[in-house]
Amino acid sequence: MKKLIFVFAIATIAVACSTPKEETPAASVSTVVLPYTATYSSQFSNDVSDNDLLTVLNNYKSWETGDMPGLRSAFADSLTFTAWNGEVTVGLTNGIVGKWGSFRDSLSSVKIEMAAWIKLHSADKNNDLINVWYKEVDTYKSGKVDSSDWHDINVVANGKIVWYGQYRRPFKAK
Numbered sequence: 525m526k527k528l529i530f531v532f533a534i535a536t537i538a539v540a541c542s543t544p545k546e547e548t549p550a551a552s553v554s555t556v557v558l559p560y561t562a563t564y565s566s567q568f569s570n571d572v573s574d575n576d577l578l579t580v581l582n583n584y585k586s587w588e589t590g591d592m593p594g595l596r597s598a599f600a601d602s603l604t605f606t607a608w609n610g611e612v613t614v615g616l617t618n619g620i621v622g623k624w625g626s627f628r629d630s631l632s633s634v635k636i637e638m639a640a641w642i643k644l645h646s647a648d649k650n651n652d653l654i655n656v657w658y659k660e661v662d663t664y665k666s667g668k669v670d671s672s673d674w675h676d677i678n679v680v681a682n683g684k685i686v687w688y689g690q691y692r693r694p695f696k697a698k
Contacts, residue, residue, distance in 0.1 A: 565646040572643035572652045576680040580654045581638070583678075583685065588636045590628055596621045600684035608674075608692035635661040654678045671695050 579598050586594035599617040606612050613620055628634075637659045644653045656678070661671040672694045679687035 565649050567647040568644045569647065570643050571645045575683065576652055577643055577654055579680065579683060580678045580685065584636055588634045592621060592625045592628065598685050600686045604687045606689040608690040630664055631662050632665045633663045652680045654680060
């Protein structure tokens with residue numbers, strides 16, 4: 525599964541970074557009938573500011589180093605957070621980050637190895653999304669070590685993260 529995620533991430537980056545092909549005239553219509561219709565959006569481009577990418581990546585670096593004020597500064601005043609366990613929190617960012625700070629205080633170290641990211645702009649929703657894939661190794665003050673692969677979606681508006689969703693795959697115990 526880890527190899528599949530890695531291959532998907534590399535393939536996504538390759539497609540995003542490939543040389544653009546000659547544009548098809550706007551009047552042409554695809555004859556392919558897809559079995560599903562996207563409920564959110566299917567109109568994406570990679571037209572997203574590098575500053576938004578920097579905001580998101582700096583946010584992960586702030587978590588890794590325990591810089592909670594730096595972490596807080598990346599988010600808008602209110603935030604929707606969908607945790608890896610399905611819990612959804614909507615509220616003022618100060619309260620949400622406060623809860624995260626309590627958890628971060630239980631850790632003696634965090635190591636993040638960023639595998640890939642992709643910038644996406646949803647034309648019909650006018651949202652910028654930055655998806656990241658990474659491995660995180662958490663060492664608790666008790667000595668316990670926990671590591672997982674993560675895939676996060678960060679929705680950025682006006683230079684701040686307004687929605688943050690996590691997807692986690694823990695490593696099997698040996």
